[in-house]
Amino acid sequence: MAKKYVIAILGATGAVGTRMVAQLAKSDIPVAELRLLASKRSVGQQIEFRGRSLTVSEAVPDSFNGVDIVLASAGGKVSARLLPEAVKRGAVCVDNTSYFRMNEHVPLVVPEVNAAEVSQHHGIIANPNCSTIQMVVALNPVRKRYGLNQIVVSTYQSAGGAGQAGIDELYREASEHLSGQAMTSQILPVKGQDHHYPLAFNLLPQIDVFEEGDYTHEEWKMIHETKKILCGDKNSRALKVTATCVRVPVPITHGETVYFTTDATPTPAAIRETLTTAPGVVVQDDPKQQLYPQPVNAVGSQATFVGRIRSDMENARAYHMWVVADNLVKGAAGNAVQIVEALIQRGAVHGSPASAPLFMKN
Amino acid sequence: MAKKYVIAILGATGAVGTRMVAQLAKSDIPVAELRLLASKRSVGQQIEFRGRSLTVSEAVPDSFNGVDIVLASAGGKVSARLLPEAVKRGAVCVDNTSYFRMNEHVPLVVPEVNAAEVSQHHGIIANPNCSTIQMVVALNPVRKRYGLNQIVVSTYQSAGGAGQAGIDELYREASEHLSGQAMTSQILPVKGQDHHYPLAFNLLPQIDVFEEGDYTHEEWKMIHETKKILCGDKNSRALKVTATCVRVPVPITHGETVYFTTDATPTPAAIRETLTTAPGVVVQDDPKQQLYPQPVNAVGSQATFVGRIRSDMENARAYHMWVVADNLVKGAAGNAVQIVEALIQRGAVHGSPASAPLFMKN
Structure with a gap:
């Protein structure tokens, strides 16, 4: 049986986040559990995913315990603060913000162009700017x-x-x-x-x-x-x-x-x-x-x-x-979900240690 | 006393034509008479010009009898048909349509750029495309x-x-x-x-x-x-x-x-x-x-x-x-009125004979 993944969506109630849920639902990605995370003011909102209604909870570091894959679109500051926590807990993050894009240890991926680079990740893959x-x-x-x-x-x-x-x-x-x-x-x-x-x-x-x-x-x-x-x-x-x-x-x-x-x-x-x-x-x-x-x-x-x-x-x-x-689709949520598909296809979801150069202070 | 001009506006009820009336009103151009010309369905409309209400009449060849200057914006076909009639009657025409623009005997004028070319007209000066x-x-x-x-x-x-x-x-x-x-x-x-x-x-x-x-x-x-x-x-x-x-x-x-x-x-x-x-x-x-x-x-x-x-x-x-x-202003009506000002400043309103090369069959 194919492995199923625990996936978290950070910023699940935004214009991109809701589309991440929808694109993920449409995809063939096997999802064991979907965690919808957002800021305090969105807690309790219900979002449908593959026929089930899921409740949004507050994004805190421990939200990422046991998570395989994070899709993030809650702003650069939130990604800066929370994605290292997710990586520390063993997740690979696909980040839609610009925060990590220019980091030399972060692949910047458009699957039609450079899908192979997903295997080079150190916990974070950046989704490029929409345009x-x-x-x-x-x-x-x-x-x-x-x-x-x-x-x-x-x-x-x-x-x-x-x-x-x-x-x-x-x-x-x-x-x-x-x-x-x-x-x-x-x-x-x-x-x-x-x-x-x-x-x-x-x-x-x-x-x-x-x-x-x-x-x-x-x-x-x-x-x-x-x-x-x-x-x-x-x-x-x-x-x-x-x-x-x-x-x-x-x-x-x-x-x-x-x-x-x-x-x-x-x-x-x-x-x-x-x-x-x-x-x-x-x-x-x-x-x-x-x-x-x-x-x-x-x-x-x-x-x-x-x-x-x-x-x-x-x-x-x-x-x-x-x-x-x-x-919002090809320029954000859809490309991010394509990156997840590329990660799974290449067996790169857990392809690198959390002790990656990305968060090493030097 | 400065000469006053008889001016006709062809297509006076359109988006550009109404702005030609307004730009002319705002200008210092001395107007003896303003004739507002349009197609049959606009006949009888009233348009205000310098405090007076003028009535739109149908544009026919004899509408241009005694006219010094024509401002035209009623479409290429109307210009093609009626402007030669106006030129024959001694008027100089500033045409906002594209019909004559590429004719080698027609100056294409943006006064900030090539005002001097107004003097080269043979009865028609073209107003360029807005963009x-x-x-x-x-x-x-x-x-x-x-x-x-x-x-x-x-x-x-x-x-x-x-x-x-x-x-x-x-x-x-x-x-x-x-x-x-x-x-x-x-x-x-x-x-x-x-x-x-x-x-x-x-x-x-x-x-x-x-x-x-x-x-x-x-x-x-x-x-x-x-x-x-x-x-x-x-x-x-x-x-x-x-x-x-x-x-x-x-x-x-x-x-x-x-x-x-x-x-x-x-x-x-x-x-x-x-x-x-x-x-x-x-x-x-x-x-x-x-x-x-x-x-x-x-x-x-x-x-x-x-x-x-x-x-x-x-x-x-x-x-x-x-x-x-x-x-509609700088890209059309305003530029056309600037061309009229350049014509007047350069004494070129009646600067050329109607027997110009423009309408010579060769």
Whole structure:
């Protein structure tokens, strides 16, 4: 009989957490017990999993006793505090926050791209940023076949990247505006920062805080995470990546215009063909039929949708594509569950000691 | 006493036409008489101009008898049919449609960039595409000072680019969605094409019909109009331009992520400084204060707002900027009225004979 796993979901009541429960339920992963963990204020909530109603309990270190696998999406500070406790107790953690992503002892995994790296974990595997995931799923097949030198990406990111509260704020603002009231903005662009601006019927060219070079943290994530996933090094010079991230008034699902240069000179049809057989990619690219990826059609899907594949008419080896994916499913919960599947397939759930270099002080 | 002009507005009841009336009213242009022209179904509508209520009449060839200046925004077919009649009667026409833009005898004018070209008209001056106008206003000062080699632009274009009907459709769809109904899409992405998709809470990577190389007509406009305006030749190879145009659920005002390469290597601060003193540009670029251009703040303004100016950290001579402008004002009605002002300042209203090469059959 196949082994069954004790799984804990940390942050089970959030926009990503609830989707982790749903994606896990849909998967073939054999679950002996599912523990739904959250902060105090969510204790007692009921969430259905595979026909049973489970009760949310408070996340404390001993919540992880006997747990094999943790899926975490309760914010960076919570992951920083609790995941070492889970690892100490023998669990392997798939962390959706950015806290551990750039740690050299933490694999950053998109299963379609670098599933083998799950075996290199020391207790923690990081789930990349949502906008990074969909871009590398679309570009990795191109990179493998034609080489990849440069990426210039502009994002069209949904409110859902700021969690359920972001989605609620977008809808509330839209209702206010349609009924002639002033829009009341409390969260976006960045929770806790000084200024809040409406997203409904507007565009916000700020996602996360500003950093070096006047790039936002979201833009830095796209640059360094893409390099770490595709080149194995967050500072790799083998691939140039630059980004502008913009929040748009869409509840769930990100769009991206991706401009990229290759070593070879494939036709757009050849790129289309390459992507048609690529894992996790659905090509929707038939201009004559007005077929191209749209957020309303991608919501709820685990796939990454690609269309508008074209050559730059004036630069050989340069191309455009338009990439759309559900940022809460493929961009978060779904990718995390795929990582768990990869861990199980490779027998890597208990593949490394808790005395790993990750938490060694040096 | 300064000469006063007889001015006709063709398509006076549309989203752009009503703004032409408003922009003209606000200007210092001395108007002897304003004729509001539209199709039959709008005849009798009243529109206020400088404190008087004017009645819309049907546009026929003789509507242009005695007219000095025509501002046209009633669609390409109407311009094709009626503007030669106006020119024959001695008027100079500023046409907001794309019909004459690529004609070699028609100046394509953004006054901040190439005002002098108004004097070269043969009866018709074309107002460029909205997304092109704001981009060249922002880039021309950079080009003049630092040289410009390549542009990669991604647009975030509002429903208003499809006229008042586009704006109405966005709001109607948003209301439907918020009240739990299915969204009913009748116009977007392109009026008269086979498929219509919702824009509310969605993204549509199609603006206008598909053409050569799977580029949309909107993308081709941005490429060729930018070259014609900045280089004097729609096929110029001196400047490479490529574009992806996306419709976003914003009623009015376009955003653009503009990635560009220069000859010189200015700092972002130097570019900021150059743009601060540039005509028609308002720099809003202070990340520490979370200051950057947003559509909600740009609506109704004649300015082009620029922010998020940054270097590409891995490519010398490559930069990003985020450009926002009201597509119906600066992108259409306002730019057209600026062209009229340039015509008057340069004494070019009656600067050329009606027997111009424009309508010569050869």
